[in-house]
Amino acid sequence: MVDAQQSMRAELDRLAPLLEPLGERFAAAGHALHLVGGPVRDAMLGRQGVDIDLTTSARPEETERLVTGWADAVWDVGRAFGTIGARKGPWQVEITTYRSEEYDPTSRKPDVAFGDDLAGDLGRRDFTVNAMAVNVADRSFEDPYGGVVDLAHGLLRTPGRPEDSFSDDPLRMMRAARFSATLGFAVAPEVVAAMTAMADRISIISAERVRDELVKLVCAPHPRRGLALLVETGLAGHVLPELPALALERDEHHRHKDVYEHTLTVLEQAIDLEHRLPGTPDFVVRFAALMHDVGKPRTRRFVDDGTVTFHHHDVVGAKMTRKRMQALRFSSAEVDAVATLVELHLRFHGYGGGEWTDSAVRRYVRDAGDQLERLHILTRADCTTRNRRKAERLRRSYDDLEARIERLSEEEELASLRPDLSGFQIMELLGIGPGREVGEAYRFLLELRMDEGPLGEDEAGRRLQEWWASRTP
Template sequence: MPSSPSPVNSAVPLARTAAAAFTALPPEVLELGALFEAAGHELALVGGPVRDAFLGRAINDLDFATSALPDDSQRLLARWGDAHWDQGKDFGTIGARRGDVVVEVTTYRTEAYEIGSRKPVVTYGDSLLGDLTRRDFTVNAMAVRLPSLTFVDPHDGMRDLAEHVLRTPVSAEQSFDDDPLRIMRAARFSAQLGFDVAPEVMAAMTAMASRLEIVSAERVRDELVKLLLSPRPRRGLELLVYTGVAAVVLPELAQLQETVDEHGRHKDVYEHTLTVLDQAVALETGPDGAVPGPDLVLRLAAVMHDVGKPATRRFEAGGGVSFHHHELVGARLTSKRLKALRFDKHTTADVARLVELHLRFHGYGDGAWTDSAVRRYVTDAGDLLERLHRLTRADCTTRNRRKAMRLAAAYDDLEERIAALREAEELAAIRPELDGGQIMEILGIGPGPVIGQAYRFLLDLRMEHGPVGQDAARAALLSWWAARQDG
């Protein structure tokens, strides 16, 4: 049998790819390196751009490390660029733009958390090697000195890149102690790059998961979002759950494992959830489609759609299992978790609404919905309808091919009915035939709670019977009003 390629041999194509990328850097970048060098400072391209050059990926972010202090960087960037900004100056970072080239230059630094603090303390370093040693993973601890284009790799990052493995430049325990958020980054990079996590890194993630409690919710959220929007979100989530990190940052997902039933009375909800996520991702569309991927709301809803099951599981007489109203419980748990992670109100409301609605379709299985029920389905989903279509389809993970085909056909039928009603009735903008002003004029009353009640009556009429015309709506309103007066 042929032997496996050695790390050295497998790294050769990577080095060739990177060399081509580095020599193709914009001339403005080399000019910037020469400017810093002439001023007596070091400047190096670092981190993600170097890693991506080896992987043959487009270099979108130009991040540099320098020996210059922020004030010196700012003066030099002001000379080099058309514009510059200092919003990140407290963290040693100055940004600038020259034409289409945007750069960020950060003074050599280290970050560490003080006891009880949720914000890292930034201190400046004195060398490129020291700066690289303090970075999260070896594949992000490579640099290219400018303007000489000298490659610097003190921790064998290119070897780990060739082996598709995530290791830390120093011991994983020290790295995670300095910045616990790196625990989340391990899962995020695994999801983004498809890399394995070294055993010692995984062990440290497990042992130190509780350290994430000192990190701000916003920073945890941002890493979770990057993980979910990655090409392989399932991979990252599985790592979080396996190491116990999910129990700290997304406990509702970890708790789905509690529903595993050794007696086989129902499916594995945790594995089902991960499969739903995979299938939802596959149903995302291109940029011009209904749900352009990657779609955060759809992916979050897929992850959270069954989180109400652990709290609602009941063993029924005869050996069955039920999860009554788990969609309502799940919606509340989802809203609470996303608020704790400081997601914005719109995202929180949308994801919770999808969780609440994800079972609604199953009442349609026999195709017996009335037009009224279809109208309510569309109205309740609102702007989330296309996502709800995809979440509902993704939620079918049965291995029974006949059942799966039956459910798919039923949903095809529902979508066809929605399309037909939309064409006939402008379904997306269902409103009563009479507005508030007309209601007041017909009833001869002024503004007040009764107008809202009348409006809802007419909306229910529209839902139940479709367009009835203003004359029929007026007659129904007067009958409703007379019944109220008699009552």
């Protein structure tokens, strides 16, 4: 607790040049201004940030007037919810009027009512660890719901009854899972019980808000904790039903891995390999790890010898992934990236002991496109066998494949695989204009490039003319 107090003082000292002049403006106008929510929690945990949340007794229009002239930029897109945003140097500041909000049972948007009471404002927040505040003027600390104690115990509780909190905003149930994954905190039993009983309430929340919360959870330091909570409470059945479906019923006469547990292990192993990527956490590779086997429930077949097969689960899973991500309103680029990884995650297993031809390696690189590095990560992470010899054999095989890709890349510029002749050269050589035939010729040369590597313009031209003569009357 002493460490938390020291961390808070240090953070307030760091923020003083930003907050003290702003606090003076509000005090002169007769309004209180408090640092609130996540910044207070993070300060007590010794974490620093550049996004600052404040709450005030001032109404939005007065807040806007008070920050004008102090801030470098001001925006009011959150005015309907009582929030005015501002930028001051590197800092992003959001100042929200004391408020209370609740959902109509069939509405996706909250009805907002402004208040004049800090305790009431803190009482409407999601969890006690986010319901603490510090007065900007005198640094007095407000904690009416025991957030400090819960922070010390690593526990997520709601300020009031969890049923009331989740009824006001059902997305808070997903936030419980996200904060568990972010902070590594346990979730109070009564909160878990309310999440379980009210899981279907999440259906009134827009796909975009669910998506954003899911992204934050998947990109958290401990996503397995949050995902397991979503499955345990039944929330995953509403927002990501493909995940609980992986907990396949086991048949005593047939042998197969626990696909659900395997998937969470693959996710964790992918995270361990993220250092290979330029930016972390990487949502695409993490979500691909989470979705890579979602086609297995639909493709499971029992075999007489006691084994289970999942033929074509990669292709089926890619289609399911696209459908789910589109329903959650992900961008086309994100959908394409994740679905490509899911569809290709088994391709390596045809490599065996390195029997692939150079042509097959080129096609592997071409099909992966700009997802090649992520595919390396996913394929390596997908090895969860406890057989050390098998795991080592797979690792060496993939090391060999990567080495071959690197060698061919140096020799042939695989990253920009193109035919030896451009479209203009094709038209000039064949004496044809733009159209379908140019595309056919281009694809012929690209396949030739895949099979035999670079040929040079003269040889490619000769082979193109032979092909053209063989197909033209």
